[in-house]
């Protein structure tokens with residue numbers, strides 16, 4: 341995950357985790373741990389007596405420690421790939437472990453199976469509500485923003501909706517008997533030249549190779565950077581979503 345994307349998404353997951361009174365010594369399972377950024381937050385929260393099991397099929401950036409165990413597993417299809425015993429985990433966390441998931445709802449079921457009664461699930465991602473242009477210098481700029489952002493969303497969220505948690509993840513969790521389901525989604529207005537548009541420009545720059553492969557012209561990617569610095573531009577931001585829910589005790 342790129343630094344700009346992390347900057348955008350960190351407040352949501354931190355807010356979710358801070359709302360749970362996680363005891364020092366808790367056992368945590370993190371799915372799709374990536375660079376270990378959230379893993380480090382979790383390790384601090386559980387302290388030296390706790391344990392964080394970090395799972396990813398690419399463990400290049402994950403470092404085991406006295407508190408953190410690292411598992412290289414592909415959790416997409418095999419239920420046994422999620423480590424741990426049934427009902428043994430105090431908190432399961434998964435921030436946007438997508439891209440190659442075939443069935444995100446099935447992964448939620450596997451995570452719930454690991455949660456102990458009274459344990460918490462925390463999920464986060466971005467929704468498929470795209471940034472909307474409120475104002476741009478020209479209609480050409482507006483078209484360009486929409487075109488590049490549409491491609492970015494196609495690549496990051498997946499055309500079949502597998503690049504994020506299900507749209508009605510709340511309903512799914514209620515259907516599984518989870519309680520205290522609490523979802524928050526946040527978006528705001530970004531101005532060209534401000535931090536939000538800077539983050540979006542950074543994400544597009546980071547995804548340059550993928551966008552080019554999808555047919556976005558290099559000049560459009562470059563001009564997108566210029567437009568995101570134009571103070572005349574006003575956008576509705578990327579929408580972030582975070583959720584926690586408890587398994588009945």
Ligand SMILES: C[S@@+](CC[C@H](N)C(=O)[O-])C[C@H]1O[C@@H](n2cnc3c(N)ncnc32)[C@H](O)[C@@H]1O
Pocket residue numbers: 341371372373374375376377378395396397398413414415416417434435436437438439440441
């Ligand atoms: C967008 S990154 C998010 C990383 C991390 N959760 C974070 O928020 O910083 C998605 C991560 O999920 C992992 N991932 C995707 N599909 C996976 C799968 N089927 N099994 C295991 N890990 C997977 C990727 O390797 C990547 O590290």
